[in-house]
Amino acid sequence: MNHAAAITPAQLLAGDRRALARAITLIESTRADHRRQAEVLLEEVLPKTGRSLRIGISGPPGVGKSTFIEAFGRHAIAAGKQLAVLAVDPSSRLSGGSILGDKTRMSELSRMKQAFIRPSPAGLTLGGVARRTREALLLCEAAGFDLIIVETVGVGQSETAVAEMVDLFLLLLLPGGGDDLQGIKRGIMELADLVVVNKADGDLAPAAERAAADVANALRLMQPLHKSWSPEVLRCSALRDIGIDHVWDRAQAFATAMGASGELPARRRIQAKAWLWHELSDNLLETLKAHPAVAERLVELEDKVAAGRIAPASAARQVLAAFLGG
């Protein structure tokens, strides 16, 4: 498949869906020539990126992420937005599938011309998925999408990776409180700019209220991440479309406040620099691991370090000598 021949920057900038889909396939490819083509394409469309609101969404299994994204996306599209939904799901590398592979999960959005849904790239580590998703996000912006949702399934460090590429991090929670353990992964609550308790209707309304109160108390203990925004706790029912309009309003309010204070552009500059350093570090370590004189030695030394038979600094020096010296 010759991707490059098929995609011109002009097609992408004109919002051609097929060109966008193929451009994302190109950036997901690990072939060296595809990589180079992808870089050229990204370079050319880069000036047309950055004009979207980037929202990361996470939550425990069963919280209703797809239903929420459908309802939230509907409101955004009604407000005139063009929505792209991307996923960061490193678990898909195990199955070769993806949380978003089945488009019936968001059947309504997937039929709308103002929405673009893309499954998580398979066969990559978290670092690889995150890198490709960042680039896919830029391509979607170049194609005119002005609201990007990056969904994460809550595996390991994927939330941190997502938080590093979005403007607003939204955490979905289930009703419940007191002794109903939510099982919120450690380290996720602190990333949230908006916490939304879903399924807050009918019999579950009181439990949703309790959960919202507990989370509000927990958030009050912590220093806000931003000067111009303190995290808020909201309730909604995505299934019945209750409260979704308010979530959309607060997301807009976040963008307005963070934009006016200059914190949003500052955050993006910091994210871009951090991305460069991740790229450098990941690439260096990959090059190191692929080095013939290093690979075998590394496995052996890693085991010795874990067993406490060699100090990490000594092991590192030996590996680096083999890598840089040879």
Next chain:
Amino acid sequence: MNHAAAITPAQLLAGDRRALARAITLIESTRADHRRQAEVLLEEVLPKTGRSLRIGISGPPGVGKSTFIEAFGRHAIAAGKQLAVLAVDPSSRLSGGSILGDKTRMSELSRMKQAFIRPSPAGLTLGGVARRTREALLLCEAAGFDLIIVETVGVGQSETAVAEMVDLFLLLLLPGGGDDLQGIKRGIMELADLVVVNKADGDLAPAAERAAADVANALRLMQPLHKSWSPEVLRCSALRDIGIDHVWDRAQAFATAMGASGELPARRRIQAKAWLWHELSDNLLETLKAHPAVAERLVELEDKVAAGRIAPASAARQVLAAFLGG
């Protein structure tokens, strides 16, 4: 100063304080020959390390960390422990001083022969401070100290670095609750195995109770980090020595539970491997930054990336080509 001539592994293993102090000075040195001597020394004493309980302690300014460490240390020493106190304080590189430079901060401990107090190394970045502190921790263990406290002042990412080198992370908090913002840095609560509300006496007792209840609620929302230990919230008054014995008991209970389940040795193996990868990554990036063909280019590309004029992946590829190609 010829450090190597002055320190033999035998002196260190015999618990000679002066040898330990000089060995730590040696590992803190950035001179290449000192570095090599330090590695040899660490290699020789490594089999005698790992026999301590490693506790990380953090908390907001004014919480009474030194007073707590004095009181806690007194109980540990009364229970037969040999205590070493190290500090991770990257802010000391600004002043050239250190939070523990003034030993009068822990005047009682500093006079006891069962205690060893060492200030944070100055003039290093957080990565450098953390690396040296990890090595100092091993040296203290080799010298016979079986309780190591690593104190952090709560600057930026220092808590994460400390959590990665200790068995138990203890967070000290002030009394207060409801609208009395504690200003707990985001991401710290999730690291805690024990949360201790200090100054829980006299007029502040009710506020301490409120703070403890709020934190207990917040912790209940999150998944525990370990299978054999759920975080606990305790109250104490370090100044009046109230409740410190209980904190000591619970620290012991943590070590017993995590040791019996095998989680503690497993955690240490994971920490050692992570340390190796930090060393590799830090060293590679330092080598890269020091490379003449790279240094200037890097500054320029970093600015362009932040300004959105070049994609991070392209910038990274250019830097790596200059580094690995030349």
